[in-house]
Amino acid sequence: MVMAERKSILLRMRPDLYDALQRWAQDEIRSVNGQIEYLLEQALRQAGREPRGAKPGAKSTPGSAPPPPEPKPGSD
Secondary structure, eight states, X not given: OOOXXXXXXXXXXXXXXXXXXXXXXXXXXXXXXXXXXXHHHHHHHHTTOOOTTOOTTOOOSTTOOOOXXXXXXXXX
């Protein structure tokens, strides 16, 4: 299996924020890095700003949950 190239960044955050993310990541069986990436992907999807070339509904983070189902027409 070929791994996609990954960018490394330095991220500074408050210790209490990191602790909350760590607990959430453990609940979801992810690493803190995986949880942050998952949350960023969700935020980008919700804002309509998916990365260029991303396939709709594609999972790029191992262990990430599938996207929520699309609402059916007329179910508003």
